[in-house]
Amino acid sequence: MSMDLINRSEIAPAGLFSRRLLKRWRSLSRRSHWRVPQDWWTPEVDSLLSGRRNHEMLSESARQLGAARCRQGVGVTEALTDFRCYFKAALRHTDLNAIQAFVEGWVSEAEEVEPISCTDPSTGLSTKAHFSKTLQEFTDRLDSAEALLATVTLIPRQEMTAPLSWTQVAALGAIFLAAFRDTESTLMYEGHTVYVLAVRTPELFSALLDCQAQITLSRELGDFRSTVACEALPQQSSGFHQVLKSLHR
Template identity: 35%
Template sequence: MVTSLATRATVPAPTAKSLGAARARNGVSISETMTDFRALFAAADQRLDIDALQSLAEGWAEGAESAPPISCTDVYTGLATRSYFQRRVHELSVFGPECSRPHALAIISLPTPGESRSHCWTLLARLGEVVEHHLKGTGASAMFQDTALHVLFAVTERNLARLMECQRAIECLNEGTPGQSRIKFYPLPAAPSGAVPQDSVPEAS
């Protein structure tokens, strides 16, 4: 796209169509896709190429039809899916939070189950209920993966207290022993220049 704008007055239809399809596959809405497309021409100080805009929309429509459905909720825990959680981390890192408060990523690592490498589905459902109960009203997003709870939250004393309560409640599930989990914090960068790639959510250690 950039090369086309820099070397010619119009954008080839296949180029615009390919961009639209890629945006659809990554879950970007048609409205946001078209807004970004217009912004690109404005930044290049060029008039909008209407034909290229139509090709962009056609590519988006075709990409949306072939793309797998994007779910925001994990079927086992009722918490966020990995892809949705990564997107939230990416958005906050690039665009900043909606409020003025800094955000952080907390990872609560739990002991590995003794009988199997993963938690049974009934325990996962109970874990999801506990997390939603303790974090309700905080605006936090939570994801459970690889025996660890990942929480993206605005850093306030109230939210930190609720997070610690949530940690203790999770430890007590399935006759667990308090004090067996570990928690680590990763502050999110405040400036857009410190963006976190979508595939680099820290793993529990």
Template identity: 35%
Template structure:
């Protein structure tokens, strides 16, 4: 269990105090005594993670860390059961964190709060932050992208924007990114667009990206993250 916990932390588990659950011990016991994780056991862990507001991406990465810690090959059937347990609960579980459980990105409420905070400090550092919107194609056969695509989408965004100081959110088939303006960050956003277009065998291609300056007045008065930006696009220096 300690090896699993350490491996999970190394792979990016966000909140260390939230890692241990009773279901964790059950999974470890099964793997140690039977060398397998039965479907109901894996499913219970997935459900527990969803109830605790852990994203599907983080849940699956954590489960992969278990098999790495045990020096065993990943059990694909167990991983699928884990995902099924997570998915069954995610539809009905109340949100308890600032992280969206499907993508691992910021929730809409948290993103709007960050917009407000940055706008409030904008008078001291005008032009220090901007909003990028990466608009993605909508799925042809359903209203929303399936949760597996959303998970991979979130992984791509987090991987590309790590260390930039950016806050990202998925809303209305678009990734909204609040970021500190710099040449390197704009380059990272371009790389993020490319990574998104490669997700799901091109299901998110072509993506369109636009940049917008923040408007403190509209950021404070609107509930829509899209309208927190002025209409005109801009080119960061």
């Protein structure tokens, strides 16, 4: 008989329903996007379960959990995916006020701490500075025939130029993180486009096609279609600087 046990150091929330909900939530999260199982539980998880029946308590607990996830070093994409699993586990509609409070808690905490990585917290992908540095390293290390700069651009299905919302950006980041998990690649999001710097392999093209398919299927990105383009890295320094310049358009 298999059992889904909680770490003995954890304090389980009171009540049989809360214990069952905690197990369902944790199980869904681990199957979706949570990367370090032993770091999932925090005291703020129990606070959220205790305050689930009161909207004000739920929002405040969500804010505290968002802040706690940030302190753990969990990116907003992974953290928000986990929080959405809570509503699925509880068999209830997503509470947009609680979602907003969760993100506000995460962002407020992020503003208080020193950046500890080269990761853009809104997408889980690389920052522009880190991507540019990696592009230079790729140019120095690899023959241009071995590496590609690929782009996946979102194009609105109707006339609109509004930037993507934070939920759409997070969904886009999750799609690319999953598709490129097993590839040697660096990814960055900028202006409706995801830039992919990678070694030229069949896995790269497979991942690009998978991203296009997932964008098409995504509920959050249903207002967009996507196009893919690839180009070899330039061998001359002048061409390299032109590539960097294009990232800022």
